[in-house]
Amino acid sequence: MLATPWVCRNCLLRAAKPAVRRGVRLQSTVATSESIPPALLARARTIAAEHQQLTEKLANGFDTRAAKKAGEYSRIVLALREWHKASESVAELTSLMHDPTTDPELRELASDDLGAIRTQLLNASQSLVTSLVPVHPFAHLPCLVEIRPGAGGSEAAIFAGDLLRMYQAFCNRNGFRSTLLKYENVNGTQEGGIPLSEAILEIDHESAYGFFRGEAGVHRVQRVPVTETKGRTHTSAASVHVLPSLQANSVAESDYDDPDSDYYVDPKEVRLEVMRASGAGGQHVNKTESAVRLTHMPTNTVVSMQDSRSQPKNKEKAWALLRSRIAQLRREKREEEMVAMRRSVVGVAKMGRGDKVRTYNYNQQRVTDHRSGATVHDLDDVMEGGQTLNKIMESVRSWLMEKDVEALIAEEGEAKR
Amino acid sequence: MPRLPTSLLREAYTIDRLLPALLGPCRDLRAARNELRWLREHVNTIAAARPARGGTLAKDALLRDLVRQRASGKPLQYILGTEYFGELEIMCRPGVLIPRQDTAASISHLVCSIRNAQSLPSELRVLDLCTGTGCIPLLFHHEFYSARDDIDLRILGVDVSDTSLNLAAHNLKRMRKDKSWAEKGAIGFMKADVLLNPFADQKGGRLPLKRAFETNKQLQSWDILISNPPYISPSAYWKTTTRSVRGFEPKLALVPPPHSTTADTERGDTFYQPLLHIARDVEAKIVLLEIADLEQALRVARMARELRIFDGIEIWRDQPEQTPDTTPSSTQGGFSILGQGNARSVLCWRGAVASWLGKPTPGISLDDDAHRLLKSHGNFTSSFHTNGLSI
Numbered sequence: 001m002l003a004t005p006w007v008c009r010n011c012l013l014r015a016a017k018p019a020v021r022r023g024v025r026l027q028s029t030v031a032t033s034e035s036i037p038p039a040l041l042a043r044a045r046t047i048a049a050e051h052q053q054l055t056e057k058l059a060n061g062f063d064t065r066a067a068k069k070a071g072e073y074s075r076i077v078l079a080l081r082e083w084h085k086a087s088e089s090v091a092e093l094t095s096l097m098h099d100p101t102t103d104p105e106l107r108e109l110a111s112d113d114l115g116a117i118r119t120q121l122l123n124a125s126q127s128l129v130t131s132l133v134p135v136h137p138f139a140h141l142p143c144l145v146e147i148r149p150g151a152g153g154s155e156a157a158i159f160a161g162d163l164l165r166m167y168q169a170f171c172n173r174n175g176f177r178s179t180l181l182k183y184e185n186v187n188g189t190q191e192g193g194i195p196l197s198e199a200i201l202e203i204d205h206e207s208a209y210g211f212f213r214g215e216a217g218v219h220r221v222q223r224v225p226v227t228e229t230k231g232r233t234h235t236s237a238a239s240v241h242v243l244p245s246l247q248a249n250s251v252a253e254s255d256y257d258d259p260d261s262d263y264y265v266d267p268k269e270v271r272l273e274v275m276r277a278s279g280a281g282g283q284h285v286n287k288t289e290s291a292v293r294l295t296h297m298p299t300n301t302v303v304s305m306q307d308s309r310s311q312p313k314n315k316e317k318a319w320a321l322l323r324s325r326i327a328q329l330r331r332e333k334r335e336e337e338m339v340a341m342r343r344s345v346v347g348v349a350k351m352g353r354g355d356k357v358r359t360y361n362y363n364q365q366r367v368t369d370h371r372s373g374a375t376v377h378d379l380d381d382v383m384e385g386g387q388t389l390n391k392i393m394e395s396v397r398s399w400l401m402e403k404d405v406e407a408l409i410a411e412e413g414e415a416k417r
Numbered sequence: 418m419p420r421l422p423t424s425l426l427r428e429a430y431t432i433d434r435l436l437p438a439l440l441g442p443c444r445d446l447r448a449a450r451n452e453l454r455w456l457r458e459h460v461n462t463i464a465a466a467r468p469a470r471g472g473t474l475a476k477d478a479l480l481r482d483l484v485r486q487r488a489s490g491k492p493l494q495y496i497l498g499t500e501y502f503g504e505l506e507i508m509c510r511p512g513v514l515i516p517r518q519d520t521a522a523s524i525s526h527l528v529c530s531i532r533n534a535q536s537l538p539s540e541l542r543v544l545d546l547c548t549g550t551g552c553i554p555l556l557f558h559h560e561f562y563s564a565r566d567d568i569d570l571r572i573l574g575v576d577v578s579d580t581s582l583n584l585a586a587h588n589l590k591r592m593r594k595d596k597s598w599a600e601k602g603a604i605g606f607m608k609a610d611v612l613l614n615p616f617a618d619q620k621g622g623r624l625p626l627k628r629a630f631e632t633n634k635q636l637q638s639w640d641i642l643i644s645n646p647p648y649i650s651p652s653a654y655w656k657t658t659t660r661s662v663r664g665f666e667p668k669l670a671l672v673p674p675p676h677s678t679t680a681d682t683e684r685g686d687t688f689y690q691p692l693l694h695i696a697r698d699v700e701a702k703i704v705l706l707e708i709a710d711l712e713q714a715l716r717v718a719r720m721a722r723e724l725r726i727f728d729g730i731e732i733w734r735d736q737p738e739q740t741p742d743t744t745p746s747s748t749q750g751g752f753s754i755l756g757q758g759n760a761r762s763v764l765c766w767r768g769a770v771a772s773w774l775g776k777p778t779p780g781i782s783l784d785d786d787a788h789r790l791l792k793s794h795g796n797f798t799s800s801f802h803t804n805g806l807s808i
Contacts, residue, residue: 279659284658285517285658
């Protein structure tokens with residue numbers, strides 16, 4: 001008869017597949033190499049040269065803008081200097097070891113040192129890369145965390161409430177001041193204990209946006225809901241939006257000289273045209289021509305004024321008008337940016353279970369972040385906003401940083417070409 | 418002058434019944450609408466002031482009358498009674514030249530470039546010849562003291578016409594009532610004839626400048642000399658000036674007085690030689706002279722160079738503070754030309770004051786400076802006589 005024993009078809013199929021597949025993450029690559037991409041190194045060097053120029057300029061006279069820039073660059077310059085030192089000592093030690101004339105005792109000492117120096121170089125190169133990554137323009141701002149239930153009905157709403165409590169607890173533990181700007185349950189009232197329909201939490205802490213930026217996205221939950229009667233595991237989702245809170249930053253209208261103000265207009269960017277009576281001018285003509293036209297060249301905003309017979313008065317009025325128009329433009333642009341950001345964070349179509357950033361699995365007591373690939377197993381501590389949540393947020397931040405570094409390298413490569 | 422198209426007149430009429438009349442002197446709709454608005458505002462302010470004196474006013478009739486006057490070519494400034502000169506509102510009256518915006522631009526630019534200088538003396542003396550409404554001394558004072566107040570500013574305006582001097586005094590009085598007016602320094606006005614040869618016999622009660630300084634117990638040396646003299650030649654007077662200027666403004670302030678021998682262009686330049694000599698006599702360190710066009714600017718600049726007392730000569734256009742973008746060349750005949758528009762004034766400076774203007778200081782000692790002033794005097798009398806200016 002048949003010599004081969006019967007084998008279950010499922011087992012056969014499984015054997016054909018690669019043995020370990022689920023455990024390997026291809027996406028997250030931790031870039032811990034001691035070599036720095038040459039493009040980044042070149043960038044760091046140009047920045048160092050620029051910093052040198054700025055310091056020379058500052059030695060001759062104070063300039064707020066230059067000082068600010070120099071301060072931003074000094075971090076990079078320091079990191080570069082550190083890196084240079086470490087790489088030089090590594091090169092020296094290696095040459096010493098490969099030199100056949102070296103004393104064997106000395107070679108032993110050198111090989112001992114090399115290990116320590118290597119780690120130093122590793123740290124230096126990492127800090128150089130991180131210092132090169134441009135800080136997110138809104139990273140220093142306080143932020144708004146908006147939580148809404150996604151797919152999954154009332155279970156999703158319950159989970160959204162859990163998330164809100166998680167973030168509140170996290171803020172309390174870490175000393176971030178948070179206020180609940182809006183809380184609405186599924187009944188449309190503000191009563192607690194009923195599944196959540198929308199909540200906005202304001203975290204009024206400097207650089208909160210940089211801290212919570214990675215939380216934005218769809219958070220997926222896998223558990224047996226309290227509403228489930230037959231004990232089945234459901235998968236639901238809640239969306240989290242994180243937006244910088246710009247209201248605190250809005251400036252007074254009279255702040256014309258502050259370059260950060262909406263109302264600031266660089267006089268160099270404005271072309272002034274004065275209407276003059278045609279012809280010879282001077283004593284030959286006595287027509288009153290006081291019209292003034294200002295053109296803001298970057299935005300192509302044109303303001304002309306001819307109300308008064310006095311040209312300086314017209315000029316003054318035109319400037320006021322130009323300032324408010326440009327401020328209006330800037331506000332609109334910023335709002336547009338906010339809308340774009342809101343869309344990019346979580347698109348309306350992307351609210352499903354599939355495009356999740358993180359999974360909370362209650363059956364396995366596990367929380368996995370799908371971007372950084374980090375998995376932690378203390379779910380209760382995460383939901384209480386404890387140290388474990390901090391760990392997972394940390395992993396997301398370093399993942400974001402890696403992404404930024406990749407983008408930076410790509411950008412540098414592009415620029416070179 | 419091209420005829421105004423009927424379509425334009427009709428368009429103006431649909432906007433306002435009074436507009437077509439104003440199109441005559443204004444030539445374009447935008448300017449005419451502005452002028453009508455200003456006239457209407459003027460009538461409203463008069464009407465608002467009238468009941469206080471116990472009378473009433475027919476506003477429409479007054480406006481119609483003013484528009485009729487304007488249509489005949491009378492300058493708007495004479496009708497409204499004022500003109501803005503920089504930030505100042507200066508009174509204007511028939512018989513005195515209306516202040517021009519271009520002049521204000523040059524004066525403002527000069528004041529702006531010197532007022533922040535570190536090395537200014539504690540007393541700065543400014544002489545304005547052919548002052549007219551007194552607008553230049555007033556604007557100089559206003560602009561200077563709006564930036565700093567640690568310097569004593571002494572300004573003297575000189576004119577040959579009594580009407581002008583009365584108006585200038587009136588303007589000064591009016592400015593002093595203003596709250597923003599800095600009550601510092603001193604402004605004075607004096608009657609003198611710039612063209613009179615100080616060595617000739619006096620006639621007709623007019624005093625030459627030097628004699629006038631003595632009789633009025635005025636200072637003899639001045640740091641800055643500014644002048645907007647009559648500079649239009651007789652032929653340009655008929656060709657380039659507008660009808661409103663010819664018909665209503667005093668010819669005395671526009672065309673230099675006639676004398677026997679000189680040709681047309683030279684008559685336009687009559688004032689500059691005596692002005693430059695006065696600049697040397699009063700030891701002026703900065704001289705700013707208004708001129709008609711680039712040709713005259715070059716002639717005047719050459720004249721100044723021939724004196725051999727100035728270390729730098731520049732030509733300014735209508736808007737000297739603007740960087741030129743379309744101007745063909747920035748130097749001509751060895752003189753750098755600044756700004757945009759028509760050439761408007763000539764600036765000369767000598768000695769250490771170059772640092773006031775932010776220019777490189779010439780390495781010339783005080784003795785050398787005095788020496789060249791003296792040397793320049795040698796050919797002074799001769800040039801005065803050859804020009805035949807002993808009026």
